[in-house]
Amino acid sequence: MDTLRNMRIFVRVVELGSFTRAAAHESMTTAQVSRALTDLESRLRTRLLNRTTRRMSLTEAGERYLQSCRRILADIEQAEGEAAGALANPSGRLRVYGGTSFGQHYVMPLIARYQQHQPEVAVDLTIAQQMPDIIEDGFDVALVVAAQLEDSALISQHLGSTAAILCASPRYLQAHGVPASFDDLGDHTCLHLTDMSLPAGQWVCVGPRGETFRHSGVTPFQVNNPEALALAIREGMGIGPLPVPVALPGLADGSLVRVLGDLRLPTLNIYALYASRRYLDAKIRTFVDFLRENVPVTLADQEAALAACGVLPAAASHARSRDVRDADRLRLVN
Numbered sequence: 001m002d003t004l005r006n007m008r009i010f011v012r013v014v015e016l017g018s019f020t021r022a023a024a025h026e027s028m029t030t031a032q033v034s035r036a037l038t039d040l041e042s043r044l045r046t047r048l049l050n051r052t053t054r055r056m057s058l059t060e061a062g063e064r065y066l067q068s069c070r071r072i073l074a075d076i077e078q079a080e081g082e083a084a085g086a087l088a089n090p091s092g093r094l095r096v097y098g099g100t101s102f103g104q105h106y107v108m109p110l111i112a113r114y115q116q117h118q119p120e121v122a123v124d125l126t127i128a129q130q131m132p133d134i135i136e137d138g139f140d141v142a143l144v145v146a147a148q149l150e151d152s153a154l155i156s157q158h159l160g161s162t163a164a165i166l167c168a169s170p171r172y173l174q175a176h177g178v179p180a181s182f183d184d185l186g187d188h189t190c191l192h193l194t195d196m197s198l199p200a201g202q203w204v205c206v207g208p209r210g211e212t213f214r215h216s217g218v219t220p221f222q223v224n225n226p227e228a229l230a231l232a233i234r235e236g237m238g239i240g241p242l243p244v245p246v247a248l249p250g251l252a253d254g255s256l257v258r259v260l261g262d263l264r265l266p267t268l269n270i271y272a273l274y275a276s277r278r279y280l281d282a283k284i285r286t287f288v289d290f291l292r293e294n295v296p297v298t299l300a301d302q303e304a305a306l307a308a309c310g311v312l313p314a315a316a317s318h319a320r321s322r323d324v325r326d327a328d329r330l331r332l333v334n
Contacts, residue, residue, distance in 0.1 A: 004076070006040040007069045009033055010048065014058065014066055090283040091120035097134070097142040101226040102270070103127035105245035106298060107143055114290045121283045129224065135275055140284050142273040143291070149271060157272040157288055159295040163264040164193070164241040165306070166205075167256045171236040178259055179239070182213040185260075189238030190215060192222035193229050203241065205263040213263065230256070241265050244302050251309035258309065270295060 013022040013033065023033045041048055048062035058066060098107035104127060111123050126132070126139070134142050134154060149156055168178075172189075179185050182205060190203065203215040221237055223229050226246040233240050234255050242256075250256030272288050274280075 003040070003043065004073075006036045006043075008073060009036040010040055011066065011069050011073065013037065013049070013056075014062075017056075019056075089120070090118045090286045092281075092283055093122045093124055094141070094283045094287060095124045095126070095139045096287075097126050097128070097132055097139045099131075099143070099145060100127055100129055101243055101246060102143060102145050104227075105243070106270075106295070110291065110294055110298070113294065114287060117290070118283070118286055121287075134273060140274060140281070141287055144271050144273060145268050146271070147266060147268055149269075149273075152273075154273045155276060157292060159270040159272055159291055160299045161267045161269045162244060162299060162302075163267045164243050165247055165261070165264060166239055166259050167230075167233055167242050167247050167250070168239040168259050169234050169236045169255065170257055172233075172238065173257060173259070175236070182207075182215070182260060182263060185215050185239065190219055191229060191232055191238045191240035192219045193226060193241050194222050194224045203265065205260075205265055206267075208262045244306055248302065248305055248309070251306070258306075 009022060009026060009028075012025055013019055016022050016025060019030050019033050019037075022028075023030045026033070037049065044061075044065070046061045047059050048065055050057045050059055096107065096111070097103075103125065107125065107127075111125060115121060115123065131144060132139060132142065143159075145162070176188060179188055185203075192203070203213075205213045205215075207213060219238075221232055223232065226243050229240050230242055230246050230250060232238075233242070234250060239259060247256055247258070251258060272291050274284055274288065
């Protein structure tokens with residue numbers, strides 16, 4: 001028995017005052033309407049309508065039940081309208097996960113711009129190192145940076161790709177010289193970032209013609225946070241890989257210098273992950289669409305800013321380092 005359907009038919013019979021008119025309105029036969037009312041009364045074990053061949057009237061129980069039916073059906077209609085509206089109108093709370101560095105430097109600015117277009121959406125952003133279980137932990141969208149994704153039932157959208165660059169501080173380069181080639185790194189202190197899907201204790205870099213270089217020397221310092229590594233590099237502790245948005249402020253103010261600019265660490269892909277394509281909530285759909293449109297623009301802007309910062313040419317930097325050391329020695333002699 002479809003109780004909700006029978007409740008609707010009962011309300012329609014009362015409102016139209018006739019089984020025949022209710023049947024026409026619901027595209028049913030009069031017998032079907034009569035059967036629906038009989039089934040409803042049998043379920044409730046009470047009479048709702050007093051009916052004769054000429055007229056019908058509500059019983060006392062029918063009066064009370066009619067009011068309850070109207071409230072229930074109105075609530076259902078409102079709930080259905082809100083659910084259907086969620087597919088068309090972005091609103092409500094959007095739960096987003098982003099990794100620590102990526103969340104701070106990419107996701108946060110994009111969320112601010114997204115909410116300018118969708119002010120009815122409240123965003124709950126979680127920034128953490130550990131990737132959550134999106135379904136179990138109740139996230140709508142997860143933004144991850146990885147060489148490749150593990151197999152899962154989640155839907156993924158590729159948003160772009162990025163790669164870290166090698167940086168050092170001017171102080172370190174003045175003291176130790178600037179590497180002219182990857183092989184020169186064997187004579188330098190190399191720091192490691194451990195959250196970039198790279199083998200522990202080594203760098204793997206790709207040259208301009210696709211050739212691969214590998215550094216697996218012992219490191220005196222490694223950390224799983226790019227901002228912490230940037231501080232260590234600024235302090236002159238060595239040469240290390242930094243994501244482009246983390247490196248850019250230091251490159252712009254001169255506290256960092258890019259070295260071996262024709263080499264990059266392996267490309268990492270940026271993905272948006274969410275649960276399903278079917279009946280996708282409007283806030284999820286519009287947010288993912290916004291990311292697909294704007295993440296490539298953000299990446300292109302960062303590449304332009306990186307190009308504007310330039311890279312210290314190896315030959316010139318060797319000469320500069322020698323000049324600095326010679327000047328230091330002259331000052332000590334004098």
